[in-house]
Amino acid sequence: VDTTRIRNFSIIAHIDHGKSTLADRILEVTKVITQREMREQYLDKMDLERERGITIKAQTVRIPYRAADGAEYVLNLIDTPGHVDFSYEVSRSLAACEGALLVVDATQGVEAQTLANVFLALDNDLEIIPVLNKIDLQSADPDRVKQEIEEGIGLDTSEAMNVSAKTGLGVDLVLEAIVKRLPPPKGDREAPLKALIFDSWYDSYQGVVVLFRVVDGTMRTGQKLRMFSTGAEFEVTRLGVFSPGPQDVQDFGPGEVGFLCGAIKDLNEARVGDTITTAAKPATEPLPGFKEVKPMVFCGLYPVDANDYEQLKNALEKLQLNDAAFTFEPETSQALGFGYRCGFLGLLHMEIVQERLEREFQVELIATAPSVVYKVERHDGTTFSIDNPSKLPKQQDTAALYEPFARVEIHVPNEYVGNVFKLCEEKRGIQKDIKYLTATRVIITYELPFAEIVYDFFDRLKSGTRGYASLDYELIDYRASDLVKLDILLNGDPVDALAVIVHRDKAYYLGRDVALKLKKVIPRQMFEVVIQAAIGAKVIARERVAPLRKDVIAKCYGGDITRKRKLLEKQKEGKRRMKRMGNVELPQEAFLAALKAG
Numbered sequence: 029v030d031t032t033r034i035r036n037f038s039i040i041a042h043i044d045h046g047k048s049t050l051a052d053r054i055l056e057v058t059k060v061i062t063q064r065e066m067r068e069q070y071l072d073k074m075d076l077e078r079e080r081g082i083t084i085k086a087q088t089v090r091i092p093y094r095a096a097d098g099a100e101y102v103l104n105l106i107d108t109p110g111h112v113d114f115s116y117e118v119s120r121s122l123a124a125c126e127g128a129l130l131v132v133d134a135t136q137g138v139e140a141q142t143l144a145n146v147f148l149a150l151d152n153d154l155e156i157i158p159v160l161n162k163i164d165l166q167s168a169d170p171d172r173v174k175q176e177i178e179e180g181i182g183l184d185t186s187e188a189m190n191v192s193a194k195t196g197l198g199v200d201l202v203l204e205a206i207v208k209r210l211p212p213p214k215g216d217r218e219a220p221l222k223a224l225i226f227d228s229w230y231d232s233y234q235g236v237v238v239l240f241r242v243v244d245g246t247m248r249t250g251q252k253l254r255m256f257s258t259g260a261e262f263e264v265t266r267l268g269v270f271s272p273g274p275q276d277v278q279d280f281g282p283g284e285v286g287f288l289c290g291a292i293k294d295l296n297e298a299r300v301g302d303t304i305t306t307a308a309k310p311a312t313e314p315l316p317g318f319k320e321v322k323p324m325v326f327c328g329l330y331p332v333d334a335n336d337y338e339q340l341k342n343a344l345e346k347l348q349l350n351d352a353a354f355t356f357e358p359e360t361s362q363a364l365g366f367g368y369r370c371g372f373l374g375l376l377h378m379e380i381v382q383e384r385l386e387r388e389f390q391v392e393l394i395a396t397a398p399s400v401v402y403k404v405e406r407h408d409g410t411t412f413s414i415d416n417p418s419k420l421p422k423q424q425d426t427a428a429l430y431e432p433f434a435r436v437e438i439h440v441p442n443e444y445v446g447n448v449f450k451l452c453e454e455k456r457g458i459q460k461d462i463k464y465l466t467a468t469r470v471i472i473t474y475e476l477p478f479a480e481i482v483y484d485f486f487d488r489l490k491s492g493t494r495g496y497a498s499l500d501y502e503l504i505d506y507r508a509s510d511l512v513k514l515d516i517l518l519n520g521d522p523v524d525a526l527a528v529i530v531h532r533d534k535a536y537y538l539g540r541d542v543a544l545k546l547k548k549v550i551p552r553q554m555f556e557v558v559i560q561a562a563i564g565a566k567v568i569a570r571e572r573v574a575p576l577r578k579d580v581i582a583k584c585y586g587g588d589i590t591r592k593r594k595l596l597e598k599q600k601e602g603k604r605r606m607k608r609m610g611n612v613e614l615p616q617e618a619f620l621a622a623l624k625a626g
């Protein structure tokens with residue numbers, strides 16, 4: 029393909045502003061998909077995949093387009109993942125483009141995610157075309173929203189387009205703007221191959237499928253390729269493009285976007301952001317921006333029924349095949365038995381995985397409270413990381429503790445500013461900036477301990493702003509904090525799965541609150557349950573759940589006194605054994621008590 033006729037672009041938008049609808053409409057207008065096929069594709073996506081022998085990833089597509097100037101262009105629409113935890117993936121997809129459509133709902137306006145995505149796009153030097161969507165709606169106010177874009181983001185909106193992705197109004201103009209306003213890719217055909225991986229997934233028929241953008245050089249089937257970060261080599265067995273189904277292609281030149289299959293078994297060998305080069309004539313430098321994504325939030329997942337352990341393991345393995353950012357390793361908890369310590373990019377990622385495990389794989393789970401990764405400094409100056417609060421060494425063995433901090437940007441109508449301040453202060457936030465996007469919409473920037481966000485921040489923010497706030501965050505650094513481990517003891521035994529790490533100033537309050545919450549959720553058992561919250565050896569709160577007194581004697585009619593005594597003895601023994609083993613029945617809510625406290 030002639031590079032001057034290629035346009036690589038993404039669509040960036042806040043959730044629900046119409047990204048998918050616009051993509052569908054573009055595919056329809058350009059006849060890549062007919063209306064009938066579109067319906068069928070959604071109805072029978074699974075059948076279609078089986079037939080074509082490859083998983084179709086929704087929206088990364090090659091679109092042949094004859095422009096008004098009469099020339100044939102190749103437009104590559106590159107899909108970006110849609111939520112806050114995946115900003116690194118978004119940034120790599122954007123790095124594969126020269127431009128982006130910025131879709132803003134004309135009935136809503138600029139939101140936190142809009143802004144975050146625009147900054148990622150600007151970081152990658154993309155040309156941005158503002159598109160005001162949902163213009164068919166009565167409440168659309170494109171002029172106000174344009175002003176927001178100008179003032180809040182500093183983008184020129186004089187050539188912004190009014191569009192209805194729903195009715196198709198203005199979509200033809202968007203296509204013309206892509207051709208006219210976005211620059212064609214640059215690249216050196218003769219240079220050693222450099223291709224950027226911006227997505228990869230596991231396909232049960234083909235093995236790992238890699239989506240890439242060629243920056244320099246050329247790629248052909250049969251070539252031996254090398255991954256820059258791992259040095260792994262493999263032969264390309266299949267090259268192609270999605271349009272929207274897979275179509276085989278023999279070779280690719282600079283600026284082109286496609287997929288490849290080879291003998292790649294493990295998703296970890298095809299990492300997003302890595303550079304592909306050839307084994308015969310490798311490039312000397314990789315493309316900039318490669319980063320190994322590391323899970324930032326951890327929790328323990330345990331099967332409710334211990335017999336499901338193997339099934340859980342299988343399910344986790346299957347999930348990981350398609351999600352390199354998700355990690356797990358076996359973990360044993362005294363309280364919960366055998367399970368797995370699982371790592372996620374963020375809270376939303378965690379929720380998605382938990383939901384899939386329960387829904388698709390039918391494993392009932394107990395999840396422990398999520399934890400961030402802390403850094404522990406020993407007295408000799410060495411440091412190590414912990415992702416499980418129960419692993420925190422005794423206070424006298426640690427010189428310092430460090431916790432991750434995030435920069436959080438919250439967009440909110442001005443009447444809720446007070447509530448946002450209150451919440452952020454309570455969460456140990458440091459205010460950094462307040463900016464008026466318009467007369468009524470405010471952008472508030474705070475630096476917050478990531479752990480405070482992981483707890484109940486999203487829910488609290490939502491309820492404090494009646495759902496009107498939008499938020500974006502980014503991890504910035506680790507800072508020393510006065511942190512302590514809050515242990516929860518049941519009948520004198522610390523329950524490893526209930527331990528949390530908290531700031532000292534909050535520990536007392538939280539300890540009392542968790543103990544009270546636990547008292548409410550722990551069912552009464554045959555024996556008394558004493559709940560204590562402690563920091564080190566110091567107990568800071570105590571509650572008790574009174575025992576059920578099962579009337580064992582009621583069963584013995586009449587007066588056989590030896591029998592009665594025997595039963596009483598047995599009951600006592602039973603009680604003692606249960607106590608000694610700390611075998612208290614804990615419902616799932618108990619593990620979330622720390623989250624809901626405060």
Ligand code: GTP
Nearest residue numbers: 041043044045046047048049110161162192193194
């Ligand atoms: P996520 O996939 O969740 O990120 O959302 P999205 O940005 O892809 O939004 P999507 O395309 O799913 O649209 C969200 C909702 O807005 C859907 O109910 C669409 O039908 C509706 N919608 C999208 N574009 C228009 C439009 O131009 N006019 C109207 N009236 N509704 C629209």
